[in-house]
Amino acid sequence: MTSLGDKGEGHRETTTKVLNQGSWTQVSCPCCVSEQVEPLVLIQLSDNIQPVTKRWLISLIEVSERDGGAALLAHPGEDECGDVIVVSAPRCTLLRATEDLGLCKKYHNGDMVAFSYNDRDNFRNVDDMQEFLTLAERQYIVKYELDFLRAQKGQKIPGVPESQGVLKARENICQKLEKAGVIKDIFPLHDKQRLTDLCRNWYSGKQIWGQPLDSIQAYFGGTVGFYFSFLDFYTWALVPPAILGLVLTFLLPGGGSGAGVVKEQAGGVVEVDDSPSVSGHMVQAVFSMLWSTLVMEFWKRRSSSLSHRWGLLHLAERFAEPRPGFHGTLGINPVTGRLEPLFPEWQRQLRVGLVSVPLVGFFLGMVVLGMTGFYHGEALAQGFHQDSDSLFSGALLYLPSVAHIIYTNMLGNVYRTVAMQLTEWENHREESSFQNHHTTKVLLFTFFNYFAVLFHIAFYKQDLSLLRKRLASLLIVTQLVNQCTEVVVPFIVDRFFSAPQKKQQEDDPNVDKLRAQRSLPPFPGLFAEYIELLVQFGYLSLFSCVYPLTAVLLLLNNVTEIRADAYKICKLFRKPFSAPVSNIGVWQTAFEVLGFVSVMSNCWLLLLSPRVREFCLEGGISGRNIILFAILVEHVLILVKMILAFMIPDEPDWVRIKREQIEFHSMQALGKSLKVSGFKCT
């Protein structure tokens, strides 16, 4: 943080002048000395914290890593007794962590190269941490260093009762302090000036078509950056199916080849009238299958070029320390040669295969059971009401629905707990692997919950007009409700109810301004956002051939969704920590799997469609043969999808070349270094 340039100094002052700069940790390392320290993370302590505990914690944060500290900068807030510690990071710590995380940065020749501390002088902007690392990266590094604070030996935490305050050797200090109630919260601080700039470029200004993805990634970090990039990409991808839907609905209303003839023969039943023609059906089904493949393949390319652009292509998570929650017997990691907890891979796989998979299956079974029970109960209630047409039996008609809603909610709550504990118990070494397993579990259940009814209608009841109605109502009603609850209500609360308080806070010129960020609710994560997109994608690719306007509705929804999500994350929640990631993780797979399921469902829906049935009857094709034909078509389409997915390379050529360059250089470097360093592991 030496030598701040002119650029951007203005708003740095506004954020840093809040704190008395003199109270920051004094650093001895000459390259880390700076006049202004940027507050990055706030540790909210309990109200009744003892000064001795706070001093002990601050010293831990300040002490070098060799002595078991985090080598960060700490600021005690107003005074020694306050209930906050503001944390920042000196240059050396930031640079070392950048290497540990495997982030790529701009080399002097303009390439993105995995950062190396030894070679730091050849990287651009390496003297100015605010240019070199993004805000999100700096804040994540602080969290990363805090998370890996370990007790050097068994010791008592000063100022904390004996019952809670004893640390075992190598115990995770932050986790322990949170359990003991000493630390209430650790969260990254907003930078008001940058946030205002970001908001102006993002949603409140004239920017209608694009999003400032680089700034979003810089301010909020990798996961958020990828979410909004995906949302952006996906929204644009909705344009072709939307146009097709409009054409099929308004330009070819029940038209196409021979559909008119069928209509006359069928005697003009109203139900048939509003369903698309055979050829329209076919076009829509085949189009949506190919579309879903192409979208995901091109997203992979986009995703890999984004991750190269953001320096996230060579993350070294595998070789870094395990995540804080990981436990195992202490031993030497055979790959890196470092002392750390070890847990055998096969044991994790056994746990996943023999416990997690069956349990998740059980819960999915419970969902199906609930649905069956609901339909059964409804039939019973209806029968009873028909027999005895009383007020009581009329009220009883609501019982199955109510019971089903209560059942589903309870099941959902239980499942969420079970899923989290199962994933903890599976004991994943890497954070990304933990996230993927957890997301997969919740995802499967949520998806089942959303789609069970639609599948039931499509495959069991085989009632296409009901499916169409249901789909339309889901698309219109639930999205309206969603947008309301997600944005409008919090917006109103924020604008009209919290505004006076806020006004008061803004006059408050001291550390309370930072502390006040805690009053916002914590960011709930992107799960709900992704699942919304996935469910949309499901509606579109699985069932859209019965309701061609789906894409149009989704497109309208997404255009507002982008702004709404942006507003939400900027204004309504506390800033989240965001780990560097190189793609959207398990969501990618989920979308791809849905693509394959969509082939099956579309073939099935085609088979069911009354037009196709009439067409067959007319042509004298037996039911058996038409089914066999449908199976053949399905298999061929799946094959085509797989060939397409295989043919389109997952990364653009230029990214591949960059990646291979790095691989080649590291291979060469290995050869050269062997002679120098010797190959130490056994």
Added chain:
Amino acid sequence: MTSLGDKGEGHRETTTKVLNQGSWTQVSCPCCVSEQVEPLVLIQLSDNIQPVTKRWLISLIEVSERDGGAALLAHPGEDECGDVIVVSAPRCTLLRATEDLGLCKKYHNGDMVAFSYNDRDNFRNVDDMQEFLTLAERQYIVKYELDFLRAQKGQKIPGVPESQGVLKARENICQKLEKAGVIKDIFPLHDKQRLTDLCRNWYSGKQIWGQPLDSIQAYFGGTVGFYFSFLDFYTWALVPPAILGLVLTFLLPGGGSGAGVVKEQAGGVVEVDDSPSVSGHMVQAVFSMLWSTLVMEFWKRRSSSLSHRWGLLHLAERFAEPRPGFHGTLGINPVTGRLEPLFPEWQRQLRVGLVSVPLVGFFLGMVVLGMTGFYHGEALAQGFHQDSDSLFSGALLYLPSVAHIIYTNMLGNVYRTVAMQLTEWENHREESSFQNHHTTKVLLFTFFNYFAVLFHIAFYKQDLSLLRKRLASLLIVTQLVNQCTEVVVPFIVDRFFSAPQKKQQEDDPNVDKLRAQRSLPPFPGLFAEYIELLVQFGYLSLFSCVYPLTAVLLLLNNVTEIRADAYKICKLFRKPFSAPVSNIGVWQTAFEVLGFVSVMSNCWLLLLSPRVREFCLEGGISGRNIILFAILVEHVLILVKMILAFMIPDEPDWVRIKREQIEFHSMQALGKSLKVSGFKCT
């Protein structure tokens, strides 16, 4: 080749004393000086070669790489006018090429580490090339160096007529000389003593159960080593289905649940009698689906541990020079920074996608057309014969078969040429990629040829008893014929007809002994062997549920096949060059694809089986529902297969750790070396 130890010196003498050691190239490099030079490769020149051409070629072979030579050792045979050049390689060239190829060798601590020339002293046996590199590797390196001889500038080849003998700058010299007829052949030499040892351990000794895979790999190289390892693995894997087949055939003859009842009701039709029961059918079908997945998954694990054992896990083909046949505009390779021909990836993909795929499709269509024509012709001929029962019409009955055989043969020949030229035209940079694309093309066609009839019977005619008969006859007759033509005939020819000549040759104490190896036919490659295994695997996994003894017959066949193939490659053919490879390449994929197709075919066969049909009729289940049920079962089984394949890791844990170690070290090395070397590419 300095300091030959005592060990193995005996048989080295027998192979090297054939040549006058004094006539070898004199080396100046002190580490390459050796008393005895091992003849590795023989270049057979045309009979009427000019001494000046031979001298020019020898000097090219001898000169250092800096001066555009191959830096190898050459020996002119008996005298300057002879029509052979014997080639060997000095230590420095071998070591440098080992690094270029990315071979792993034993480090001083026992690990397999990618060889680095700078660090050569830390590798075991680095002073004794015959221990350090396998014979196959040494010979491949000689070929590799010869293949990359390029003309430094445009020049005339001395002693060759102007019309053929002008080299353009950077033209491939060996290819040019072969085209000009100067070089007739380049082939690796057998080492009689080693070969005798290998044969004794392999097939002529008491070794019945195992094969000396390491020695095979050392003597014949990677591709051959992997083929025999796969054959071995696959033969063992046949034991469980063979046992199941025996049990189903002899212990449960038409038995199982309720099949007896069905038989009585069906009135004891003979055809029904010899087909397995419903439950037997089911067991066989489900078993063979799971079996095929497990076999391929465990083979992947075996394959990766073999390639680690043989030091083939980190081949650097991507970063090496392109294959000799590769052409393109000269430019700087963006990855390695070397000057070489470049050809854009997208253009190759366009060629594959827009020309190769449709052309292959066209030929497959021609196969189907041929088959349809045959059936049509047969029906016509039969009709004609029934109408006019004459001798002419009786003879005409054979016409369709004869025409079909001629058609198929011609088509096959045309296709082989087309496939080779198409693959050349696709212009693959790496040899392995070329091989994979070529193999895939030929494979698809051959497979189609083999299975078209069976699929026609199973899916179109839907005649299970015909399928059973056909399968049994194919298994028994074609395998007998195969074994005869492959081994017995060549064996007899070799033993009784060539023996006198051979005897004479063995008395001949000079270079003719080496030249004589040319009299053997060149090794035809492993394509035919692999396709035989693939077709077997196809019979077993696709159709075995109609003929449970398939696995037993295949097991018997393979036990003899191993010995026969071993005899063939050792005695009946010239020794082949064999590139280092890290797996069986595209064959792996072919077997896996077959595994998926097997699910579909088994579900279909179950649906067709008369027992199942009767069972349904009896249970009052409609045909439509049973088909839908079969589809459901198929999809679930494919899902199970995919989950199984995903759950079983592709490499054993210890190989993964070794691999990650190397990745970690090369990442670290890259960081360290950046500072030292700078990052040169732009």
